[in-house]
Amino acid sequence: MLPDIEFPKSGDYRTGAEHDPLTFYMEALVESTRLDLLLGYFSSSAISVLALGFAKFISNGGRVRLIINHILSEQDKAAVLAGSTTSAAAYSFHVADYESLRRALDSYGHHFFDCIAWLIATKRVQIRAIKPKDRRGISHYKSGVFYDGENKVRFKGSCNFTASGLLENLEELAVTLSWKADPDAFAEYERTYNQLFDGQSDYAELISFDDIEAVIVRDYGGKDLDELLVNEQKLAAQKAGEIRSQTHQRAINKILQKIDTYLASPRFPYESGPRDYQRDAYQNWVGNDYKGIFAMATGTGKTITSLNCVLNEWAKTGQYQAVILVPTTVLVEQWTHEARKFNFREIITVSGQSKGWPAELGRITTQLSFGVGTSFIVIVTYKSFTKPAFQTYFKRLPKTTVLLADEAHNIASPSVAQLLDGVHLTKRIGLSATPRRVYDPEGSAHMEAFFHDSEPYTYNFSMERAIAEGILCQYYYFPHIVSLTPEEIVDYSEISAKLAKIYARTKGSDQAAKSVEMLLMQRKRIIHKAQGKLTAFETILNDIIAKREEIDYTLVYAPEGFYADTEIDEEAFSTMTEDNRIIDFYASIVRQVSPTTTITQYTSNSDDKELVLKQFEAGQINVLLSMKCLDEGVDIPRTEQAIFCSSTGNPRQFIQRRGRILRQHPDKGFAYIYDMVVIPRADPNSPTFQLERKLVQKELERVVHFAFMATNKYEAMNVFREVCAAYELNLDTIHTELSA
Known part of the structure; x- marks a missing residue:
């Protein structure tokens, strides 16, 4: 002054x-x-x-x-x-x-x-x-x-x-x-x-x-x-x-x-300072006794928003102290990069790939035990967090240390949940675009109790708002209905017939309920591995080339698993790999349609994941084929179009996948999403019609999530006009029920 x-x-x-x-x-x-x-x-x-x-x-x-x-x-x-x-x-x-x-x-x-x-x-x-x-x-x-x-x-x-x-x-x-x-x-x-x-x-x-x-x-x-x-x-x-x-x-x-x-001092990484909503999130968190969940759409800056909370706490005390839980080693690197932008210098990473962290944490905890004010950011995978070696050091950290849980739904997984009651850190932030565990209400309740929060949560930033405010880019949605082959229809019908025989006996019978669940999984695998997806994939690629002349900055979510020999139509698709891995079939189709397109697979077994993402960002890789690996947190804003070949009814998966594509980039105007929707043949007289109707409704829930925020909403909805009529479903009704 x-x-x-x-x-x-x-x-x-x-x-x-x-x-x-x-x-x-x-x-x-x-x-x-x-x-x-x-x-x-x-x-x-x-x-x-x-x-x-x-x-x-x-x-x-x-x-x-x-x-x-x-x-x-x-x-x-x-x-x-x-x-x-x-x-x-x-x-x-x-x-x-x-x-x-x-x-x-x-x-x-x-x-x-x-x-x-x-x-x-x-x-x-x-x-x-x-x-x-x-x-x-x-x-x-x-x-x-x-x-x-x-x-x-x-x-x-x-x-x-x-x-x-x-x-x-x-x-x-x-x-x-x-x-x-x-x-x-x-x-x-x-x-x-x-x-x-x-x-x-x-x-x-x-x-x-x-x-x-x-x-x-x-x-x-x-x-x-x-x-x-x-x-x-x-x-x-x-x-x-x-x-x-x-x-x-x-x-x-x-x-x-x-x-x-x-x-030497931490500072907000952008000259303009925090956005209003990031300031609001911090104030809401403080108002909730330094606990809460930030339910923020993918791409709205959850990382920056939460690190800003740590920055504000540093401004009060002169020290920054935080433990950040992340699902993957790739996210360890991304969080490290973002933390350095804030000029947080004392960063310790803990994962299966980290070495030397025990000595670094030992130095920190020793200084703290002697009353020496010490700053630190510890970024640790959930898996490493559960290990006794890490817990030994974790328990010595000050209780005022801020605990950030990225993709916070992971905190309710059994291996982590059993440790929650012993967590002594009182300042807690959970981050997720989709906090609720759809198929695990007990896990959701446990997570919410840990963060002392419940819907609509301490801070909520919807995808609709993010698109409206230009934080995420607008997108076009092109769904493609996929039909089953005659062989798949036979298998599907046989399973459906078995379901019809035991469906009436499910009430009160655990054994019958387990049989129904097993048969539903078998039928779902038919949908998951439907050969018609390969034909639809080729059609989509040709459409992209016709509209844009080349296939670039494209992300493909391929189904997991393998085809059995009996599941392959050898006349339509020759065996492409010795083990019939499904993702390899999709990769081969890209090469057939566009031989000059460069492609790389991004799976849990891939080496140099960070290098692959950098090459994709630079345009050196045109198409990235992924199996589930890009669901959580990975930042790939250069993606302009995505093809969803892997059917999923889990909102967390498809919402987060969409968020990967909608991140803003200076060279990107719109995003384009292509989605394969497998619809079985409707037979109102079938004894399993109501079961099939529920399956179709589950598929259409994803369609509703995507279509109602798309620039071409009505064009996308019109694709399902006949399907909705055959199954007596209404997309507007589904949307209303999902929004309730």
Whole structure:
């Protein structure tokens, strides 16, 4: 804050004195978030001279408004014009990357002027050029105001904002402090400044950057032309090292300490700060006694939202302490990457692939046992979490450590659930797009009890809202009805007949109920492995090529398992692998339809999973074939289209799979989802008709989830008009029941 500066009692700064103008600028920049400068001559060399303080000012979120005269060097004019007409994305700077910014400002070459252009493009520096109305002459002001959000310091003096003004000339300036002056002392100056900046002054007019005169020597009354003759590069290179003032050296040391603190401190990874909903999630969590479930659609930033909670707790205590549970080693890497964005530096990963974590956790727990305040982020797979070796260290962590459970439904799995009653950490966050365990109400209740939460949960962010707000991209849904082959119909009918015989005996008979369950699973496998899916898959690929000319950025969810020899129509599909693995058939069809398309399988046995995802993101792999492996948490925003060949009635699976595809990407407009829906032949007179109707309704629940949020909703629904009529079903009714 500005009052932390030791200002001279006189309020005056002079070159050669204990308090010199260069010291003032450096100290005030570091403590400020805004600077208004009303200048005559301006040279970006002044920014180079003040690089140390200026880069810290920018990392504070600082912004500068400059009003200058209409004379600039050739290089400065080029930088101003570039920044005014080019997107900030064209430059390689980022506010959070302090070191990169400081190095750029500290060097006086091409990179330096790129940095100046970036500052202008990002509106970190806003420049207005003025000249007197209806007269010769130039703007020759030398004043300004620093702001820190609460306090202000106004200054006025002889010093131009140039390298020579700061380093070579004998200059002076006087300051006025808002906390010691009359509250109205700044009002008139600020009003005048705003009028000049907005072009509303009676005595000065704005000129366009194109009209700025880029000169080295030009006669403007013979005044201050030496400003334009100075060799700026050599002067900037001298920097503050030549200043002998003790006050200046103390200022530099203070700045260096602040910079060290900044570089070591956690911070939100994006300059814009947390979104409103991320702030709301934190407040709701605090309001629920630091417990709760964040039910947030895939792609809405569950990771960022929860790490922001850890960041807020760090702001209170000065320490970040969290244990993050994740389902897979791939997610260990993703969470590590995201945590580093927050500048959390003390990160320990624990999984089957991690080594050395016992020593690292041992060091942390030893420090804690001696009362040493220690920060840490432990990222551990659920499997490793259940191991006694990890539990030994886990139990020694402070009870105020934040426990984050990613894909929180996993916490109710038997191996983890048996440990929950012994968990001593009181701050808990569960994260999931689909918290409820559909086929495990007891597990859902156990999970909700652990997080002291229930529907609609501490924070809820629906997919509908995410699409409406542009956080997820809009999508088209193209369902394809798949029919059974004659052989599959025979098998399906035989199983259905057996079901009909024992269905009436299921009530009160455990043995009959188990038989029904077994037969239903057998019939479901027929649907799962239906050969018609292979034909539909080929049709879909050809449709994609017809519409888009190539198959790229495509994710295929293939069925798990193997085909039996008797399940393969050898005339239609030759045996493609020795073991008839289903995913290999789909891979072969891609090669047949488009020989130049590059494909890779992504399964639980795949090596270098992270490398595969990077190659897919870069377009080096066009099609990624997965078996279930990409259901939870993996971030692949570049996916533009997905083909669902694996029938699933589990909402968690198909909702999370859809979320993989809907993540935003700069090069992606819409997503395209192709879905295979297997519908058995309807026979209202069949004794198993009602069982079949329930099976079809389960398939249509997925259709409803997908179709009702799709851009082509009515087109997608119309595909099932005849099916709904045959089975006496209504998609709107199903949607209403699901929404209840």
